[in-house]
Structure formats: structure tokens, C-alpha cells
Amino acid sequence: MKNLIMLLLLFHIGSTVKHSLKIFFMLSSGVPNTPDYVAAGELGGILIAYYDSNMKTLEPRQDWIRESMEDDPRQWETLIKNCKHYKQLLTDEIRSFKQYSNQTGGVHIIQEIMGCEQDDETKQTVAFKLYGYNGEDFIRFDIETEKWITSNPLAKTTKQEWDRKTASNGVWKNFLTTVCPDMMKMYFNDAKSFLDRKVPPSVSLLQMTPSSPVTCHATGFYPDRAMMFWRKDGVEIHEHVKKGEIFHNHDGTFQLSVNMNVSSVPAEDWMSYSCVFQFSGVEDNIITKLNKSVIRTNWGKNENRTDKKRPMMIPVTAAVVVLILLILVGGVGFVVYKRKKDKRSPNSISELTEKLNPETK
Incomplete structure (x- = not known):
């Protein structure tokens, strides 16, 4: 195999x-x-x-x-x-x-x-x-x-x-x-x-360890004509940001992630940052504030949360796993x-x- x-x-x-x-x-x-x-x-x-x-x-x-x-x-x-x-x-x-x-x-x-x-x-x-x-x-x-x-x-x-x-x-x-x-x-x-439908994503903030970048992860959206980025005080930022590629989900929808290194961001400035998901040709964006209380992690405080519908932390290798599954199953x-x-x-x-x-x- x-x-x-x-x-x-x-x-x-x-x-x-x-x-x-x-x-x-x-x-x-x-x-x-x-x-x-x-x-x-x-x-x-x-x-x-x-x-x-x-x-x-x-x-x-x-x-x-x-x-x-x-x-x-x-x-x-x-x-x-x-x-x-x-x-x-x-x-x-x-x-x-x-x-x-x-x-x-x-x-x-x-x-x-x-x-x-x-x-x-x-x-x-x-x-x-x-x-x-x-x-x-x-x-x-x-x-x-x-x-x-x-x-x-x-x-x-x-x-x-x-x-x-x-x-x-x-x-x-x-x-x-x-x-x-x-x-x-x-x-x-x-x-x-x-094929002409538009399905909005489920957006989550994810972090592997306290020192890891925060990942804004959108999944379940359709079509794939979409983009996602981080911004501060309403202005898109590029420094310390790494954008991912769009990948297929097994059900025909798509997923996309964008990472931001927050190690140099003071705690009092976190709420100035937000993740924006944008469909091509659609005016209304999906905006997610950078908020420590909603970040999903694998390292402690969120392990006992009962909200099972939201995805748990996705490792950096998730894209590779999805690719393998698509090849072998899809x-x-x-x-x-x-x-x-x-x-x-x-x-x-x-x-x-x-x-x-x-x-x-």
C-alpha cells in the first residue's frame, strides 16, 4: 500500500x-x-x-x-x-x-x-x-x-x-x-x-500547540471559486501569513486553510485580527474574529468540549491525507x-x- x-x-x-x-x-x-x-x-x-x-x-x-x-x-x-x-x-x-x-x-x-x-x-x-x-x-x-x-x-x-x-x-x-x-x-x-448551487463553509480556528500558527480552516463549501485571508483592522495582511490550496472533500465540496503566526501578536491586539472567507461574486463575506476562546486545539482546555459537530484540530499533514484518500477511494x-x-x-x-x-x- x-x-x-x-x-x-x-x-x-x-x-x-x-x-x-x-x-x-x-x-x-x-x-x-x-x-x-x-x-x-x-x-x-x-x-x-x-x-x-x-x-x-x-x-x-x-x-x-x-x-x-x-x-x-x-x-x-x-x-x-x-x-x-x-x-x-x-x-x-x-x-x-x-x-x-x-x-x-x-x-x-x-x-x-x-x-x-x-x-x-x-x-x-x-x-x-x-x-x-x-x-x-x-x-x-x-x-x-x-x-x-x-x-x-x-x-x-x-x-x-x-x-x-x-x-x-x-x-x-x-x-x-x-x-x-x-x-x-x-x-x-x-x-x-x-452544480450551480452555493454552499457556505463551516469555519474553525485551529491551533496544534500554544506556539503554533493559528489556522483558519473552511470546509464543506461549494463551488471552489473562493479565497480566504487574514486581515487586521479591516485591511488584508500578508506578513506572517501562509495561504493553503483548495482541496476536494469526499462529498464533492471543498476545503481551504490559511495560517497566521501569532507569536508576536500581543494578547490585547488579538481582536483586531480576523479571518475572511470570500466567495467569488458574492458580496457577503464570512468573518471570524481571532479569539482564543473559540480556537480548537489538541493540547488541553478544549479536549472536553461537547460540541462534536465542529472539527477537532487538523494536523499540518491533512492535505496529504485528503489527497491519498481521494486517490484511493474517490x-x-x-x-x-x-x-x-x-x-x-x-x-x-x-x-x-x-x-x-x-x-x-
């Missing part, structure tokens, strides 16, 4: 693109206590469905997806079948990866991300299909040329083999440039009320998309899997 975590943490997590549909896959071998196959779907940076080989079913992760499943159970059964079929495709691919890279023993992890994104401003749509193998970029599909591109010497033979599969490459191009954008629009229309992808003929187009993922894997029923 430790090796798997280290490999996955080598990759970057992409920033949320509002109009995007991404499908993630991971197939592993030699990794104990971990599903050997994981598939997940993400819409606009929000996990909407998850499947793994232990569960053997596709689990909706948002209420509107669950309602869709109840309205059309056949479609959901088809998606479950597709998840199972795609495992065989990945199994065949990882077999060739091992063969051509002369790595047949030990731990092996193949990751794939495919999908499409639409720029909010230009409305330009880009599509992508790329693979990682054992913690490294391996190979990616070039939409324009219908060829495979790699800078990894271990993938050269795989590139040559896949370049010759012109029919399959034509199917992939059509799926990524036509079917995926249509699906993205359909899902965004179904999820419009959910199906977060392994790389950021870095670069922007079969004429019969499949009209669904079901038809796509049948075209690429016709022997599996």
Missing part, C-alpha cells in the same frame, strides 16, 4: 474545470489489500460514480445521479457491464506494457484518464486519452493524427503496435470528439441545479492534461466497448 501511495503522489492533481467529463481507470497487480481494478467518473471536478473489483457494482456518488439510476435502471446496468468489460481491455494492455518494458514481476499499476473539457470563456473543447505506468507518464493519444505519442523509451514498442490499429484509433477519436462532448452536455443539463486522476477510420460513430459507451472488445459478452 505504501508503494502504491508513493507512486500515485508523483502525479499532479489538476485544477477544477467547470465543464469537463473525465473517466478514470486504475488496474494494479502485486498490491495487497487494494482492489485490482478501479473505475470512476467525474463531472466538473465532482466525483459522480465509482466502481471497483471488490464492490463489483457502480455506486452513484451524487443525489442527481442516484435519481437518474432509479429512473432508468437499464442504463445503469449497462454502465456496470461496461466497467467490467473495460477491465479486460486494461488487462490486455498492461500485459503488453509488462512485456515490452521487460518488467514481469513485482508491483504494476496502470492508470488511464480519458474525457473532454470545455473552456468556460472560449467554449473550445479539447479531448484526451492518456496512460501512466508504474508512476510515470507512458503514452497518450493524439486526436488530430490518430497516432500515439510517448517520450518514455519503454513505450516505443507499444506505440508502434497501437499506431497500426487504425480502426480502433478511429473509434477512439470519434468517441472523444463527438460522443464525450454530447455526454458532457447531457450530464451538465441533468446536474445544473446541483478515483482522482493521475495526471493533468498538458496539451491542448471508422466513420460509424458509437452513440454510447456501451457501443464503444462492444466495438473495442467484441468477444466479451
